[in-house]
Amino acid sequence: MEYRYTRHQCVRGTRPDVETHDKLVLIKRVSEMRVTYQIRLLTYLALQSGRKLIIELPENAKIHRTLRAYREEFANTIRIVRN
Numbered sequence: 001m002e003y004r005y006t007r008h009q010c011v012r013g014t015r016p017d018v019e020t021h022d023k024l025v026l027i028k029r030v031s032e033m034r035v036t037y038q039i040r041l042l043t044y045l046a047l048q049s050g051r052k053l054i055i056e057l058p059e060n061a062k063i064h065r066t067l068r069a070y071r072e073e074f075a076n077t078i079r080i081v082r083n
Contacts, residue, residue: 014038034064
């Protein structure tokens with residue numbers, strides 16, 4: 001994993017909105033969702049801890065092709081839910 005740094009040379013990080021023993025939940029209220037550094041970091045965390053990453057999106061949100069490809073690559077780890 002290639003880490004990104006802030007301008008003060010601190011490693012960037014992220015936490016899920018909900019964390020349970022078997023899943024990490026990321027809640028996003030956007031019109032279009034792409035693969036972001038946040039999603040890549042949470043995917044890594046989910047893989048390392050043996051949990052699933054659930055990305056919760058609005059019903060009418062579009063999923064960018066990069067996220068579709070990324071979800072296919074990590075099909076056993078990432079699930080997208082619409083509310």
